[in-house]
Every structure is written in C-alpha cells, then in structure tokens.
Amino acid sequence: MGDDEMKTIYQALVDIVDSEHVSNRPEELYIYSFDLGTAEPHPPNYVVAPRTTQQIQEIVRLANREKVPVVPLGGGLSLAGLAIPLKGGILIDLKRMDSILEVNEKSRYAVLECGVSQAQLTSYLSRHHPDLTHSEPGAPPTATIAGNVLIHGQGDLAQPYGFNSDQVNGLEIVLPTGEVCRFGSCALGVSWFTNHPLPDIGLFFGWCGTTGIVTKLSIRLYPARKIRGFGQFVVDDENLVPEIIGKITRTQMAEDIIAYSRAIPPFGMGLQHFTVNIGADSEKELEFKQELIWDDTLGEYITSGVGGYLGFTRGLERPQISKTSDYKKGGGFEYVGSIMPIEKYPECYRRGREISERHHIPYTVTGRCVGVGHSMMFAWTYAFNRADPRSIQHSRDALHETDDLVMELGGVIWKPGTYGQRIVRDRLDPNTRALMRRIKDALDPAGIMNPGNWEGL
Amino acid sequence: MNYVLEFDETRCLNCQSPDCLTQCRHIDIDRDTAQEEILKIARGENSFVLKECVTCYGCEEYCPMGNHPFYLIAERQEALGISPVPRPLVARAVNLGLPFRGEPEIKEINGPVLNMAAFSELNRLVQGKLFEGLSVISTDGRKMFHYFCQLMYLHYAKSSVIKERLPGIVATIMKHKPTQVVCFHDECYGAYSSYCPSVGIDVPFTPVHFYEFLHDRLDQLKELIRPVGFKVAYQRPCSSRLSPDKHHYVKDIFRLIGAVEVEREFADENALCCAGTIQGQKRQGSRKRAAGIQKKNIDDMKKYGAEMCVFNCPACYQTLGDMVAREGIRPVHMSDLCRFAIGEVTGGWGTMR
Numbered sequence: 001m002g003d004d005e006m007k008t009i010y011q012a013l014v015d016i017v018d019s020e021h022v023s024n025r026p027e028e029l030y031i032y033s034f035d036l037g038t039a040e041p042h043p044p045n046y047v048v049a050p051r052t053t054q055q056i057q058e059i060v061r062l063a064n065r066e067k068v069p070v071v072p073l074g075g076g077l078s079l080a081g082l083a084i085p086l087k088g089g090i091l092i093d094l095k096r097m098d099s100i101l102e103v104n105e106k107s108r109y110a111v112l113e114c115g116v117s118q119a120q121l122t123s124y125l126s127r128h129h130p131d132l133t134h135s136e137p138g139a140p141p142t143a144t145i146a147g148n149v150l151i152h153g154q155g156d157l158a159q160p161y162g163f164n165s166d167q168v169n170g171l172e173i174v175l176p177t178g179e180v181c182r183f184g185s186c187a188l189g190v191s192w193f194t195n196h197p198l199p200d201i202g203l204f205f206g207w208c209g210t211t212g213i214v215t216k217l218s219i220r221l222y223p224a225r226k227i228r229g230f231g232q233f234v235v236d237d238e239n240l241v242p243e244i245i246g247k248i249t250r251t252q253m254a255e256d257i258i259a260y261s262r263a264i265p266p267f268g269m270g271l272q273h274f275t276v277n278i279g280a281d282s283e284k285e286l287e288f289k290q291e292l293i294w295d296d297t298l299g300e301y302i303t304s305g306v307g308g309y310l311g312f313t314r315g316l317e318r319p320q321i322s323k324t325s326d327y328k329k330g331g332g333f334e335y336v337g338s339i340m341p342i343e344k345y346p347e348c349y350r351r352g353r354e355i356s357e358r359h360h361i362p363y364t365v366t367g368r369c370v371g372v373g374h375s376m377m378f379a380w381t382y383a384f385n386r387a388d389p390r391s392i393q394h395s396r397d398a399l400h401e402t403d404d405l406v407m408e409l410g411g412v413i414w415k416p417g418t419y420g421q422r423i424v425r426d427r428l429d430p431n432t433r434a435l436m437r438r439i440k441d442a443l444d445p446a447g448i449m450n451p452g453n454w455e456g457l
Numbered sequence: 458m459n460y461v462l463e464f465d466e467t468r469c470l471n472c473q474s475p476d477c478l479t480q481c482r483h484i485d486i487d488r489d490t491a492q493e494e495i496l497k498i499a500r501g502e503n504s505f506v507l508k509e510c511v512t513c514y515g516c517e518e519y520c521p522m523g524n525h526p527f528y529l530i531a532e533r534q535e536a537l538g539i540s541p542v543p544r545p546l547v548a549r550a551v552n553l554g555l556p557f558r559g560e561p562e563i564k565e566i567n568g569p570v571l572n573m574a575a576f577s578e579l580n581r582l583v584q585g586k587l588f589e590g591l592s593v594i595s596t597d598g599r600k601m602f603h604y605f606c607q608l609m610y611l612h613y614a615k616s617s618v619i620k621e622r623l624p625g626i627v628a629t630i631m632k633h634k635p636t637q638v639v640c641f642h643d644e645c646y647g648a649y650s651s652y653c654p655s656v657g658i659d660v661p662f663t664p665v666h667f668y669e670f671l672h673d674r675l676d677q678l679k680e681l682i683r684p685v686g687f688k689v690a691y692q693r694p695c696s697s698r699l700s701p702d703k704h705h706y707v708k709d710i711f712r713l714i715g716a717v718e719v720e721r722e723f724a725d726e727n728a729l730c731c732a733g734t735i736q737g738q739k740r741q742g743s744r745k746r747a748a749g750i751q752k753k754n755i756d757d758m759k760k761y762g763a764e765m766c767v768f769n770c771p772a773c774y775q776t777l778g779d780m781v782a783r784e785g786i787r788p789v790h791m792s793d794l795c796r797f798a799i800g801e802v803t804g805g806w807g808t809m810r
Contacts, residue, residue, distance in 0.1 A: 236545040267553040271545055294744055301543075302739060308546035309737045309744060314779060 001068075006045065009066055013048045013090070016058045021049040021096070032073070032091050037334035038384065038396040039081025039417060044071065044091035051096050053172065053180060053215040060213070061178040063090055063448045070176075071450050072213045074147030075117060077139055079334045080417035082151070082208050086452030094144070097215065103129050107193045108221040109169050110134070114146040114214050121145060125224070133157075133224035135164055138318045146214050151415040152206055152339075154370055154377050156256040156277060156318060157222055159249065162371040165205045169195050169218035173204060176212055176444035184218065192218030203439060208421070209450040211443050225279030227286050228255075230317060232310035233274040233298060238346040240306065241272050241367070245342055247297050248276060249373040253289040255279050257369040261349055263362035264327050272349070277316065321381050324364045330385030334395060335364075336402040337414035340378045342369065344409050351409070352380040355401050359394040377414060421454055433457050460620040460656040464529045466499040468522040477516035477526040482729065484509050495526060498533050506530065507539045511738065511746075512612045513730045517651075518698040525655050527611065527698075534614035541738050547613045554607060554622065558599035561629065566592045569637040569665070572630060574645045576771055577601040582792045582805040583641065586681070587674045594633050603629050606640075606648035608696065612734045623648065624658055631661055639665045643769055647699025667769065668706035671795050675713050681799040684715020689794075690763035690786070691718060692754075692777060693728035694770035710791065714798035719761035729754040733776035751777060755784055767791050774806065 001009075006024070013022040023029070024046050034041035045068070050056050063070045069089025076083055085091050097115040103125070104110075110121065119141030125132050135155030137148055145164075148155075152165045161167060170184025170192040181187075184195040203211050235244065241259050248254050255277035262268045276293060280286035294302075294309050301307025325333040340348060349365050356363035364381040380402045384395035403420040406413050407427060413420040425433065437457040443449075469475070469492070478484065478491035484506060486494070497504045510530050517527040534540060540547055554575075571583060573595040580596060595604035606626060607619045627649070630638060640646035649664035675682065691707050704725065711718050723729045729750055736747035758766060758781065766781040766788050768774040778788040793803040 234545045234549055236548055264557060265553075266555040266557050267549050269552050271549055271552075290744070295742070299741070302737075302743070303741050305540070305543045305739050306545070308543040308549070310546070311733070311736055311776075 001045070005066070009062065009068060009090075010046060012062050013046055013059065016055050016062070017048055017050050021051075023047045032093070033084065035076055035079060035081055035084060036332070037079040037081060037417075038332070038392050038399065039084055042084050042086050042088065044085040045088045047091045047093055049093040049096050053174060056092065056174045056213055056215060057178045057180060059090060059092060060174055060176065060448075064177060064446050067446060068448065069451050070213075070448050072209045074114065074144035075140070075142045077143045078147070078151060078415055080415050080420070082415065082417065082450075082453065086418070089448070089451075092213065094146075094213075100124050101216065102192070103132070103221070104191070104193065105129060105132065107191070108132060108223075109193055109218050110221055111170075111192045111216060111218045112145055113216055114144065116145050117142050118145060118148070125221070129221075131224055132221040134219060134221055135161060135167060136318065137164070138321060140322060145219060146217055149217060149219065150205055150207075150209070150214060154368055156316065158368060158370045158377070159254060159257045160252075160372065161220070161222070162374075164219070166371075167220040169193055169220060171204065171214055171218075172216035173212040173214055176446070176449045180215075181212075186218065203443065208415075208453040210440065210454050211449060226281045227283070227314065228277065228279045228316050229312055229314040230256075230275045230277045231290065231294060231312040233276065233294075233307060234310060235272050235301065235307045236270065237306065238272050238349045240301070241274075241345040241349075242343045244274065244298065244301070244307070245345075245369050245376075246373055248274075248293060249369060251289075251292050251297055252372070253278065253292050258366060259345065259369075260364070260366040261353075262324070262364040263356075264324075264364075273310075275317070278312070321364070321366060321379060324362075324381045324383050327362045327364075327383035328385045328391065330387045330391065332384040332386040332392070332395070333381055334384075334399060335379045335381035336399050336406065336420070337377055337379045338406040338411040339370070339375050339414050340367070340406075340409065340411040342367075342373055342376050344411065345376065345378065347409060348378045348380075351405055352402065355380070355398050355405070356382065359398040361394065361398060378411070418452060422456070425454070425457060458624070460658055462525065462528055462532055462616070462656050464499060464525055465522075466496065468524050469495050469499055472522050474521055476519040476521055477524075478506060480515065480519040480726075482515060482727075483511045483513060498526075498529060501533065501536065503537060503539075504533075507534050507537065509740070510534070510541060511730075511735045512541055512695075513735075514611070514695040514698040515730075518701045518726065528616070528652065528655055531611045531614055532616045535616055540614045541740075542613055542734070543737070543739050546737050547615065550610065550613050551615060551618055554602055554605050554609075554618075556600065556602040561595070561597065561600040561603045563632045564592075565632075565634045566594070567634045567636070568592065569639065570594045570633055570635040571639045571641060571670075572604060572645060573601070573641050575601045575605040576641055579641075579771060579805070582790050585796050585801045585803075586678060586799060587671065587792065587795060591639070592633075594630065594635070606642075606645040608644045608648045608652055608699075619652070620656060620658070623653065627653070627658065627660055635662050637663045637665050639667060639670045641667055642696070642771070643667070643694050643700065644696035646703070647696045651699040666700060666703040666706065668710060668791065669703060671792065672706050672710050672713065675710065675795055675799070678799055679713070682714055683798060683800060685794065685798050687716050687765045687794075688719050688762050689716045689765045689767050690721060690758040690761070691724065691728075691767050692731065692770075692773050693725070694768075694773050695730045696770070710795065714795060716765075716767075716794065716798075719758070719763045721757045721761040721763070723754055723757045729757075731770070731773040731776040733772055751780060755781055755786070758786055759784055765789055765794070767794055768806075778806070
C-alpha cells in the first residue's frame with residue numbers, strides 16, 4: 001500500500017469514528033501485533049475502536065472497497081494468535097462496545113454488546129441480579145463474553161449445560177460485506193430469548209473471525225446458588241479419572257468438574273486432583289449433595305485407600321491456567337486445548353507429560369468436564385521465558401507436537417492457531433471442507449476477514 | 458544417620474493409669490484393654506488403636522510417664538503399613554514439603570530470631586511493637602519449605618520423612634546463627650523441643666514458644682495494654698500437645714490483656730482438634746466424623762458465650778475460621794489479639810480497630 005492510499009484509509013477511519021479512536025502510530029500498532037502466546041508478531045496498519053454497529057458496518061465496507069484485511073479483537077486472550085493481524089490491515093478493537101443491554105430475570109438471559117467482559121457481567125449480575133449467574137470461564141477477567149462464545153469456550157457451568165456456544169440465544173452480526181444479520185428469536189423482532197427452532201445457521205462459531213463480526217449476543221443465565229464452593233479429591237492413578245468423572249456426573253449434583261495434574265507446586269506431581277463445584281440454596285441441600293458425592297459415590301475409593309478427600313471450601317476458585325506463567329522466568333505460557341472423549345484422560349496426561357519433560361517444561365494438564373460427561377476440554381500448558389528465544393521455541397515445538405497428539409488421540413483441537421487449523425483442515429472430510437470453502441467464499445467474497453486463518457480450505 | 462525413637466516399654470509396664478488411651482477423645486477403651494494395646498504397640502504388634510487413631514496428638518500429653526505414645530503410634534502405623542489416610546493424600550503431603558524455588562537467602566543474625574517456617578505468607582501477623590527488633594527468618598514464600606519442620610507427617614504415618622528431612626531443616630536454621638529461635642507455630646516448637654530429642658536429632662539452638670515470647674513482650678509493654686474485655690474461646694492445636702508445659706501461656710496472655718476465656722467443656726486437656734486431618738482419613742465416615750467434631754466444638758463455644766475464637770495454628774484457622782464466623786464468632790490470631798490490646802490496628806485475619 002502506498003503512503004497516499006494509507007493516508008486515505010486512515011482519514012476514512014477517522015471520519016467513521018473519530019481521531020481519538022483510530023491510530024496508525026507504530027507504538028500502538030506494536031501493542032496489537034502480538035498476543036500473550038508464542039505466535040510470531042504481525043502489526044496491523046491501523047487500529048480502530050468503534051462504538052456502534054453502524055460504525056463497524058462502515059469500516060467493513062471501507063475494507064471491502066480498499067481490499068484491506070479486517071481483524072476483529074475482543075479481549076485478545078485466546079493465546080493462539082487468533083487476533084494477530086497476520087496480513088496487516090485494520091484491527092477492530094471491540095472493547096468500547098461494552099453495554100449490557102438487557103437482563104431478563106424471568107427468562108434468564110442477558111443481551112450484551114460484543115465488548116462486554118466476563119468480569120463486567122459477573123459484577124453487574126452480582127450487583128443488580130444476584131439470583132443469576134453465567135458460565136464464567138477460567139480466563140482472565142478482561143476476556144470478553146463474545147470472544148469466548150465464538151471459540152466454543154467453556155465456563156464453570158459447562159458440566160451441566162455444555163459449551164458456552166451452546167448457551168447462545170441470539171446473535172447480531174456484521175457480515176464481511178457490511179450487512180447486519182440477526183439470528184435466533186431476535187430475527188423475528190421479538191425478544192432475544194431463544195436460538196431455536198429456526199433453521200440452523202452455524203456460520204460463526206469456531207470460524208476464528210473469518211465470517212463476520214458479532215456485535216451483540218444473547219446468552220443464557222442460570223440460578224446463582226446462595227452457597228457455592230468446591231470440594232477437592234485426589235487419586236494417584238490416572239486410569240481412575242474417567243470412571244470417577246462418570247460417577248460424579250451421574251449424581252447430577254455437581255456444577256464444574258475439573259481434573260488436573262501439574263509438576264509445580266510439587267504437591268501435585270504425579271497425582272490427579274479433582275475440583276468439584278457444588279451449589280446449594282441451604283445447608284441442608286449442601287450436605288445432601290456432599291454426602292452423595294463424597295460419601296456414597298467416592299467413599300469406596302477413600303476406604304480402599306486409593307482416593308483422598310481434601311475438603312470443601314466455600315467460595316469459587318476459578319481455574320487459572322495463567323498461574324503456570326510463573327513456572328519459568330519471563331512469565332510466558334500458552335496451551336493447546338482440545339475437546340476429547342473423557343476416556344482419553346489417562347493417555348492425554350501421560351503423553352502430555354512426556355512432551356513437557358522432553359522440552360524441559362514443568363508439566364501442567366487440565367481436563368474440564370463438558371455436558372454431563374459427554375466430553376472434556378483437555379489442555380496442555382507450556383510455560384516459557386519471553387526473554388529467551390530458545391525457551392519460546394521449546395514451547396512452540398511442544399505446542400505443535402501437542403496439536404499432532406490431539407489428532408492422534410482422536411480429539412478435536414480447540415481454538416486452533418494456524419498450525420492446528422492446517423492439520424485439522426487436512427483431515428477434514430473433503431465434502432465438509434468444500435462446503436466450508438463455499439460458505440467462506442459466499443460470505444466473504446473479497447477475502448478480507450482475518451486472513452491467514454482457515455486458509456486453503 | 459538412623460534416628461531411633463526412644464520409647465521405654467518398661468514405663469508402660471509400670472504404668473498404673475494408661476491415660477494415653479483411656480483419655481483419648483476418639484477411641485472408647487477401658488483401662489485394661491488400654492494397657493494391653495499400648496504394650497502390643499510397643500512390641501511392634503498390630504492393634505486396633507493403630508487403625509482407629511485419628512492422629513490428634515492428645516496421648517502425647519496424657520501420658521503420665523513421660524513416654525511418647527503418639528510418636529510410637531505413628532512409627533508403628535508406618536512400619537505395619539496402617540496409614541490413617543489414603544495413599545494419594547500421603548503422596549501429596551510428602552511432595553508438599555519439597556523445596557522447589559532454589560536455595561534460601563541466608564543472613565547471619567547472631568541473636569534471637571522468629572522462624573515463620575512454612576507460613577512466610579502470614580508475616581502480616583508478626584508486625585508492630587511486639588515484634589520490633591526481632592529478626593525474622595523464612596520470609597520468602599517461595600523458599601519457606603527449607604524451614605518446614607516436617608512434623609505434619611505424624612498425621613500421615615510418615616515418621617521416616619520427618620527423620621530424613623528434619624536434620625537438614627535444623628542445619629538451614631543454624632546457618633542464620635541464631636541464639637534463640639522463636640517458633641511461630643506450635644508444631645515447630647514441638648519439633649525442636651520434643652520430637653528431635655525423642656529421636657536423637659541434635660538441636661543446637663534454644664527453641665522458644667511463640668506464646669512465651671508474646672507474653673514476655675506484652676509484659677514489657679504493659680503500660681500500653683488496654684484490657685480488651687472480649688469473651689474468647691481458644692482453639693487449641695493438636696501440636697500444642699507436644700508442649701503442654703507451655704499451654705499455661707494461653708491463660709497468662711488472656712489475663713494480661715483482659716480477655717475473658719469462657720469456661721467451656723472442650724478446653725485445655727479436653728480440647729477438640731479442628732478435625733482438618735480427620736475429614737480425609739480412610740476410616741468409613743471420616744468426613745461426617747470430622748463435621749461432627751467441628752459442630753460439637755463450635756456449639757460448645759456458642760453455648761458458653763464466646764464472641765471470639767482465638768487461633769494459633771493456620772491450619773486450624775483454615776479449617777474452622779469460616780465455620781466459627783458463620784456462627785457469629787469472630788476468628789482471630791493470638792498475635793492480632795495481643796496487638797489490638799496494645800492499641801494497634803491489625804490487618805492479619807481481618808482488621809481489628
């Protein structure tokens with residue numbers, strides 16, 4: 001792009017938003033050139049922070065006219081490089097679109113703009129609707145609800161209710177050609193209370209921002225129990241994990257169920273810990289659930305000495321995989337997430353530990369149960385020193401080996417980076433792949449949306 | 458070096474009152490059976506006591522003969538493979554004490570020190586005038602397991618781990634060249650004043666009980682004391698049973714600061730432990746057993762009108778702190794209560810003004 005052309009686009013962006021919310025200054029472009037993971041940096045040519053859907057439409061139309069890439073950015077916390085502008089262009093920072101538009105207590109849903117963060121919704125509900133909660137992931141508090149939904153994220157209610165993308169009642173999207181579309185009951189001009197039973201149009205989840213920009217969404221809310229806390233259990237035989245998860249889910253008494261193992265701190269080394277969230281509205285209900293889970297269901301492991309109960313703590317402690325960034329100097333970490341059959345836990349643990357040890361990285365693995373045990377999100381986390389290129393390369397290699405491992409074990413890579421996207425793409429059923437190509441071409445004829453992702457379909 | 462427990466079986470043979478077991482709060486046993494069982498244990502034979510022991514340390518205090526029944530029980534449990542807790546909890550606990558963040562920074566003190574041991578992160582509990590001029594060791598949470606007294610493994614039937622690691626811990630403390638070591642936690646004091654001598658581990662410094670230190674400092678600062686007037690219950694930690702000769706400092710301190718200790722059933726020798734370790738034990742019904750003990754304990758505090766529950770042990774606080782708070786009894790660390798008495802605003806376990 002020539003200087004004149006760039007100035008024209010810059011001025012056009014200023015005209016759409018205002019000069020306060022557009023930048024082409026190198027120091028600001030630098031900030032948007034990388035995420036917190038190991039992906040190579042690529043700066044955008046412009047950063048723009050719109051406030052309205054209409055502004056986004058105008059930006060997208062401009063990008064189509066000028067054949068300039070567009071990269072939408074939420075919290076920028078996917079770690080997989082999904083919002084790094086691989087081919088430059090206009091990075092649309094959506095954080096200013098942060099209004100909570102509606103909370104319906106009776107039908108239990110919230111309509112949000114796309115920049116609303118997890119912490120923002122949590123604190124809003126806690127202040128104004130304390131009887132309601134949403135399925136909050138273990139991501140940092142600035143992660144956006146929309147970003148998490150669009151990558152098929154999971155939260156602390158994933159065990160009973162499934163992926164966060166299963167909990168969407170409706171979407172408003174700016175298509176790559178600039179039109180605004182609505183999906184779900186809101187498309188009929190009524191309230192945003194359901195995504196069913198209209199014809200299914202699964203065009204936006206899992207597409208890594210290549211098919212449109214979500215501007216509003218409605219998500220389901222759930223009763224916030226008066227008492228919430230977590231119990232902990234531990235075994236030293238990873239082969240027991242799938243059956244234990246199966247038994248706990250069968251009680252239907254638990255909210256979140258997470259199994260994990262890690263080398264640091266050393267107490268967890270070689271052991272499989274479970275955290276089981278339990279919610280209740282009374283002490284009586286809490287004790288009933290605890291008795292069912294720890295005594296009646298897991299008691300046999302305790303009395304035979306192969307499983308240990310570590311107690312129940314009130315208050316929620318959301319899993320923070322980011323703590324692993326403290327394992328090495330330089331504070332970096334990235335993980336490969338996958339959606340796996342639960343019975344694969346033992347092999348996921350063993351093989352992941354081998355990969356970590358081969359790359360001299362303290363191992364951390366985590367499995368979160370999704371949908372009453374229908375699957376789990378299993379993650380392998382690799383810490384690295386940001387100041388040490390060799391350390392970064394070790395992590396990058398470990399991540400790629402793990403992407404391959406996911407495929408080998410029969411799982412699906414969750415929010416794949418470009419390497420993961422390639423190996424998924426190459427294994428896709430040819431007809432599915434062709435359909436995806438046709439959909440992508442139909443929606444984004446100019447190929448402006450987050451190029452570099454889901455390419456070569 | 459092979460550290461061997463000094464346990465004198467002949468003292469048990471001559472004992473007319475086997476209080477070690479008859480006074481146990483958790484095992485119902487008559488005098489004759491008690492004598493028979495403790496001798497069985499001394500001879501290395503199996504006993505139902507080894508299985509039913511909840512590891513509350515109480516017998517160590519009840520023994521009228523100066524023997525070490527609890528240390529013996531823990532040794533025999535290990536030797537006979539009768540672990541009170543499931544295997545993964547043992548592995549977890551043993552791993553817990555492993556230092557993993559490099560070597561500690563050693564400063565030579567050549568004077569008295571306060572050892573925070575594995576509670577470096579609680580240094581907010583040792584602030585203010587009471588602690589002025591006292592050097593503190595184990596102040597870095599990343600290195601604190603170099604100072605961990607290891608005695609916790611008595612709960613896990615792992616005396617071997619204690620004996621293996623404790624000499625190294627003593628050596629680390631000695632690198633600071635302390636004259637006296639004030640032990641923040643009862644368990645550390647018990648380790649250096651009771652356990653080490655019982656198995657022949659040399660302790661080249663003088664251990665000082667935290668309450669003895671607090672009492673003496675309060676005495677020096679007594680013109681600052683404003684009687685607090687709170688009605689308090691004391692949550693006696695299991696490891697205080699290793700130093701019963703220091704338990705009087707609880708009452709001495711309360712007297713000095715004007716706290717009124719409620720006359721309740723489960724106090725002093727009759728105290729109930731926090732049950733934190735009981736809940737995870739292998740015996741059927743351990744979770745409920747622990748909950749029952751905790752309820753009995755807290756009901757007793759309430760019944761006698763305690764408005765505050767005073768802790769020393771962080772593990773007791775972690776287990777019972779929220780529970781007593783839910784019942785309207787304020788949990789507080791002894792040092793915070795003492796600081797409040799001399800007019801300081803405390804920020805340890807909840808601000809007191």
